[in-house]
Amino acid sequence: MARRNDHTSQQLSDKIIASAIEFLQHQPIRDLSLRALAKSVGYSAGTLINLFRNYNLLLLAVSGYTLDQIHQQLNDDVTKANKDNASQLIVSLALEYLQFASDHPYQWRQVFEHQLDSGLEINLIHQHKIDRLFCKVEPLLKQLAPQAIELDIIKASRTLWASVHGICLMSIEDKLFMPTQVTSEALIESLINHYLTSWVDNQTKESFYVN
């Protein structure tokens, strides 16, 4: 067939990503295919390939969309929060993260299941977007322990966020095996409150035993 020009390529890209995101609200990514996605937007598979080069890069774009969405949601949380209680704000961020994962499990999983084929410059952008999430607690940790050295801030932020991520993952996969009285939210709160209690205590004492 021939050119149709009823969308600019940007419009079409957006439409495709939107359709994929919509799909992920109800079904896991492995149930989606390039052809099915093409059909859902009324174009052929080849057109999508022309736009994104291959299916993997298309999925990377979808993943990037989700990361932006999460990023913005967490940002909104920070701006409208009480800035005095940094500790509580970290809990609030983590709970927001868990909330997103719970509300959009398939969409959330797609981001971290996606296997990037190595040696592509576009992957760096993706990696950066994930990094952006991990870094979000850094200024809050500095607020809790202004005298802490940069390396300790990095260590604590990565420890906390990787842990939060682990709890979210196990939660939406139903791999926690807990009585219903214990919620995933409670695990997040337990993690952050206990970790920060000891960490801040340590930083203010400038102790060298636990870091």
Place this chain on the structure above:
Amino acid sequence: MARRNDHTSQQLSDKIIASAIEFLQHQPIRDLSLRALAKSVGYSAGTLINLFRNYNLLLLAVSGYTLDQIHQQLNDDVTKANKDNASQLIVSLALEYLQFASDHPYQWRQVFEHQLDSGLEINLIHQHKIDRLFCKVEPLLKQLAPQAIELDIIKASRTLWASVHGICLMSIEDKLFMPTQVTSEALIESLINHYLTSWVDNQTKESFYVN
């Protein structure tokens, strides 16, 4: 063709799983296929299907093998460890877990990437094997806080192990974005030491503020 009978079905199953595990030492699971696996053991695809019913259940068996392997490795760690220091033993278990994930990243990922199709009784066995790992720290937590109630033990064990899992995951996926001076082992130690410090302190004081 016809029957060959050079293996019992049990021997053949073992051989197939062994071949898959060997593959996972060098390449990710998505690069393996039923046909390639069949060729590697000198049988046809249909034979593997007859044995495992479908490819997904075959992969579940592979995943089960890995979980048993990890379970045993952690058990060995517990038996030959100093039983007086429960806190240090938890760190040791977690580091062993990280070590396995680092040494066999593709094999480790396969376990948790595997999507179980719901409503199968075999999945329960699999879920139980994962549960077994999470529960491993429970007696150690009881040792640290003998007066703690069962629900607090469960909460702390799940929080800790899901967090450890998260750090392992982010570590082998290179998503931590840290300077090389900060190791994944240090994150694990930081997590457990800080969390337990505050948790034990809380439990011995029987405080109601943080749990």
Place this chain on the structure above:
DNA sequence: ATTCCTTATTGAACACTGTTTAAAATATAA
């Protein structure tokens, strides 16, 4: 030994997957 039945094994067929490619048709420029 010979027949019968069961069991293991497989190749071919099927419907799907992502990707490549050449052809076709419209939009734009000359």
Place this chain on the structure above:
DNA sequence: TTATATTTTAAACAGTGTTCAATAAGGAAT
């Protein structure tokens, strides 16, 4: 109006997991 460039797609290709009928060997009964 012609020529060129840009979109779009159908068809072909090599791969995937799965189903199924055909086949041949092992074991049991005669």
